Amino acid sequence: MPEASVLDRGEFVMTVCNSCRYCEQYCPVFPAMERRTSFAAGDLAYLANLCHNCGECLYACQYAPPHEFGINVPKTLAEIRVRSYESYCWPGALGAAFSHHSVSTALGLVAVFAAVLMGAGWVAHGGDLWRATAGDFYSVVPHDVMVGLFGSVGAFVLLAFGVGLRRFWQEVHSDSVPPSPTAARRALGDLLTMRHLHTTGVDCTSGVETRRPWRRWFHHCTFYGFMLCFASTSVAAIYDGVFGWIAPYGYASLPVVLGTVGGLGLLVGPVGLLAVRRKRDPELGDAEQTGMDESFIVLLLVTSATGIALLLLRNQPAMGTLLMVHLGAVLALFVTLPYGKFVHGLYRTAALLKYASESEAEERR
Amino acid sequence: MISLHSDVLVIGGGNAALCAALTARQAGAAVTVLEHAPRACRGGNSRHTRNFRCAHDAPTDVLTDAYPEEEFLADLNRVTKGEGDPVLSRLLITRSTGCPAWMKQFGARFQSSLRGTLHLGRTNVFFLGGGKALMNTYYAAAERAGVRVEYDAEVIGLDIADGKFQSAQVRMGDRTQTVTAKAVVIAAGGYEANIEWLREAWGDAADNFIIRGTPFNTGTLLRLMLDAGAEPIGDPTQCHAVAVDARAPRFDGGIVTRLDSLPFGVVVNKLGERFYDEGEDAWPKRYAIWGRLVAAQPGQIAFSVVDAKVTGSFMPSVFPPVVAGTVRELAAKLELPAETLEATVTAFNQAVRPGTFDRATLDDCQTEGLTPPKSHWAQRIDTPPFWGYPLRPGITFTYLGLKVDDAARVVMADGRMAANIYAAGEIMAGNILRQGYVAGIGMTIGTVFGRIAGEGASHYAGG
Numbered sequence: 001m002p003e004a005s006v007l008d009r010g011e012f013v014m015t016v017c018n019s020c021r022y023c024e025q026y027c028p029v030f031p032a033m034e035r036r037t038s039f040a041a042g043d044l045a046y047l048a049n050l051c052h053n054c055g056e057c058l059y060a061c062q063y064a065p066p067h068e069f070g071i072n073v074p075k076t077l078a079e080i081r082v083r084s085y086e087s088y089c090w091p092g093a094l095g096a097a098f099s100h101h102s103v104s105t106a107l108g109l110v111a112v113f114a115a116v117l118m119g120a121g122w123v124a125h126g127g128d129l130w131r132a133t134a135g136d137f138y139s140v141v142p143h144d145v146m147v148g149l150f151g152s153v154g155a156f157v158l159l160a161f162g163v164g165l166r167r168f169w170q171e172v173h174s175d176s177v178p179p180s181p182t183a184a185r186r187a188l189g190d191l192l193t194m195r196h197l198h199t200t201g202v203d204c205t206s207g208v209e210t211r212r213p214w215r216r217w218f219h220h221c222t223f224y225g226f227m228l229c230f231a232s233t234s235v236a237a238i239y240d241g242v243f244g245w246i247a248p249y250g251y252a253s254l255p256v257v258l259g260t261v262g263g264l265g266l267l268v269g270p271v272g273l274l275a276v277r278r279k280r281d282p283e284l285g286d287a288e289q290t291g292m293d294e295s296f297i298v299l300l301l302v303t304s305a306t307g308i309a310l311l312l313l314r315n316q317p318a319m320g321t322l323l324m325v326h327l328g329a330v331l332a333l334f335v336t337l338p339y340g341k342f343v344h345g346l347y348r349t350a351a352l353l354k355y356a357s358e359s360e361a362e363e364r365r
Numbered sequence: 366m367i368s369l370h371s372d373v374l375v376i377g378g379g380n381a382a383l384c385a386a387l388t389a390r391q392a393g394a395a396v397t398v399l400e401h402a403p404r405a406c407r408g409g410n411s412r413h414t415r416n417f418r419c420a421h422d423a424p425t426d427v428l429t430d431a432y433p434e435e436e437f438l439a440d441l442n443r444v445t446k447g448e449g450d451p452v453l454s455r456l457l458i459t460r461s462t463g464c465p466a467w468m469k470q471f472g473a474r475f476q477s478s479l480r481g482t483l484h485l486g487r488t489n490v491f492f493l494g495g496g497k498a499l500m501n502t503y504y505a506a507a508e509r510a511g512v513r514v515e516y517d518a519e520v521i522g523l524d525i526a527d528g529k530f531q532s533a534q535v536r537m538g539d540r541t542q543t544v545t546a547k548a549v550v551i552a553a554g555g556y557e558a559n560i561e562w563l564r565e566a567w568g569d570a571a572d573n574f575i576i577r578g579t580p581f582n583t584g585t586l587l588r589l590m591l592d593a594g595a596e597p598i599g600d601p602t603q604c605h606a607v608a609v610d611a612r613a614p615r616f617d618g619g620i621v622t623r624l625d626s627l628p629f630g631v632v633v634n635k636l637g638e639r640f641y642d643e644g645e646d647a648w649p650k651r652y653a654i655w656g657r658l659v660a661a662q663p664g665q666i667a668f669s670v671v672d673a674k675v676t677g678s679f680m681p682s683v684f685p686p687v688v689a690g691t692v693r694e695l696a697a698k699l700e701l702p703a704e705t706l707e708a709t710v711t712a713f714n715q716a717v718r719p720g721t722f723d724r725a726t727l728d729d730c731q732t733e734g735l736t737p738p739k740s741h742w743a744q745r746i747d748t749p750p751f752w753g754y755p756l757r758p759g760i761t762f763t764y765l766g767l768k769v770d771d772a773a774r775v776v777m778a779d780g781r782m783a784a785n786i787y788a789a790g791e792i793m794a795g796n797i798l799r800q801g802y803v804a805g806i807g808m809t810i811g812t813v814f815g816r817i818a819g820e821g822a823s824h825y826a827g828g
Contacts, residue, residue, distance in 0.1 A: 019620070022498075022620070
């Protein structure tokens with residue numbers, strides 16, 4: 001459970017909001033709040049993960065600091081959000097990771113993994129590692145090693161996601177009726193468009209009366225870039241496993257095209273997100289999460305940058321080194337997925353599904 | 366001493382002030398706004414508002430159906446008992462129609478349709494995010510347009526000669542500046558935050574009043590203008606007051622300190638006795654009499670007592686109820702005489718006649734042979750847990766103001782018009798509102814007369 005003082009604060013904030021309700025048309029957090037009269041840990045976790053941190057409600061709030069109530073909904077929900085990540089995470093002991101991320105630990109992890117891989121490569125290949133066969137990644141890391149390593153890490157990550165989601169869902173969705181297909185479609189639409197970041201027709205705020213589209217667009221680049229890279233890997237896995245077509249694939253092949261476009265998205269998106277963060281009013285978030293946020297963005301960036309470098313230089317002698325660095329980055333990204341900022345997407349999706357389900361039930365009444 | 370000059374000086378920083386400033390600036394005038402509050406607290410009582418009342422003949426993007434001028438006027442006259450200035454009332458209503466479009470040009474945003482609490486989508490336009498969001502929009506528009514805004518700028522003196530404004534003395538930090546202007550718009554609100562002044566009409570009771578809005582509405586400008594020979598209007602002994610939670614902050618508690626539990630139980634004073642019909646009429650219509658009722662009770666405190674049957678019938682309030690398993694225990698927790706409270710509840714329960722409870726209508730649940738009676742929603746208070754809320758009078762605004770003409774020009778006591786002094790907003794609302802209140806009309810008065818004052822002042826300054 002998130003620590004009591006944060007939850008107490010959240011309960012007070014939501015109680016003030018619920019007796020004011022001026023913000024009710026900004027986003028789903030407020031209608032969802034109005035459906036409740038008390039705010040237990042599960043309610044707060046749901047509301048916190050429903051919040052897209054657009055920031056409008058801070059500037060509109062007559063009870064924001066310096067008012068003695070000191071209401072700051074985006075910041076309070078951000079604090080509850082990270083504590084919800086910690087409390088639903090599996091295995092629970094790794095929940096401590098969320099508050100210990102930093103850009104240097106992320107880069108350090110990349111370096112360690114790359115070094116271990118290179119060490120293993122050195123043992124296997126000796127000096128040949130630096131003179132690898134043009135474009136043939138498996139000559140550097142054998143096919144079975146690659147599949148075994150990333151397959152097992154991937155399976156573990158999926159298991160961790162599943163347990164976390166299940167814990168979250170059990171707490172926020174107490175009624176036994178599963179969400180309908182309509183609710184699921186609505187939630188998927190909300191997720192893919194992130195429309196609640198700009199519910200009011202314009203974009204999210206970075207300061208008082210300063211609304212900019214960039215945060216949303218850079219997030220879209222990042223999200224869709226990630227999905228395309230994921231699709232690229234999946235297609236490649238099918239090529240390999242089903243058809244027995246072994247990499248490398250040509251520049252015009254589907255895995256390479258998907259990976260290239262996705263990789264570019266993952267270059268532009270993270271760079272943009274890092275830039276807009278610097279221009280955003282710090283009051284809109286929880287400064288203590290900077291490490292968690294930026295380490296994830298940097299890992300995405302390092303992964304895409306090394307991936308694209310690898311593609312461009314795959315016929316060069318540096319390929320072996322680059323491959324090890326890239327795989328180190330991918331590995332660092334993967335093992336931290338369940339214990340870092342990535343999980344916001346999981347709980348956000350579940351919260352959107354809950355909201356769609358709740359709204360549907362209300363509309364039926 | 367440094368001197369500052371502009372064409373139009375606007376004193377105040379709420380809705381009326383910003384509407385005047387934006388209008389005058391659009392007309393080409395150099396405009397300075399003096400806001401007493403610091404930037405973080407700017408916007409006067411407008412920051413606590415939510416909507417404004419607007420006449421319209423057909424549905425719009427932000428209003429349903431139609432709200433004809435005649436109906437608006439009838440609603441207004443019903444609460445003011447026809448005492449408002451008929452010319453200004455008519456002008457207000459006619460000019461309200463164009464306000465949403467005017468506001469939108471500065472980026473003002475409205476709720477699309479109402480799911481909210483008051484169900485006023487036909488008569489009232491709701492600001493997206495409320496009044497503070499609107500003030501943020503106006504201030505940003507003013508900055509873009511080149512209006513000079515001074516925060517922490519308190520006007521402490523006016524130099525008015527023969528009904529003509531010359532300059533204002535302004536305290537900014539530890540300096541005092543003289544600000545001159547060709548014309549001035551006074552939109553500095555009422556005096557509800559000035560306890561000393563309230564004591565003139567209310568005596569020591571004023572010490573127990575809670576001020577629902579900004580602590581900056583001290584009435585300095587109203588006093589300066591009256592001292593300079595302006596004609597007063599409105600009843601100095603009246604103010605708009607509702608019953609708020611006694612635990613509310615002294616200032617700026619705004620909307621969340623209101624309590625809607627009153628019609629669903631009994632209300633007792635600190636002697637444990639009832640003193641008024643809690644179910645007299647639909648709550649929104651009776652909401653605003655309870656401030657004065659509580660103010661008239663000993664110690665200016667009262668207590669709303671309800672039982673478990675009705676706790677879901679009213680809007681949650683920000684402070685938790687005092688909860689007890691018996692009426693006697695509740696009395697102890699609220700520090701009320703237990704025997705009297707028990708006797709009051711018993712007598713009430715015995716007087717309750719059977720009926721069908723319906724919070725949405727004037728139902729048939731009433732008492733018989735009880736003084737004072739409870740005319741609707743009377744149900745026995747017998748189901749634990751029992752909830753109690755302490756109540757205090759919460760002042761929203763004052764009625765005493767400056768008399769103006771239909772160009773928002775200030776009328777002097779000798780009957781002449783001030784040459785270049787305009788007033789808008791709460792400081793002149795008494796021209797229209799001598800008593801009572803209709804939801805959202807404060808912002809309508811501020812917007813309409815702010816614009817009229819801005820037009821007049823910029824025209825005077827340019828001519």
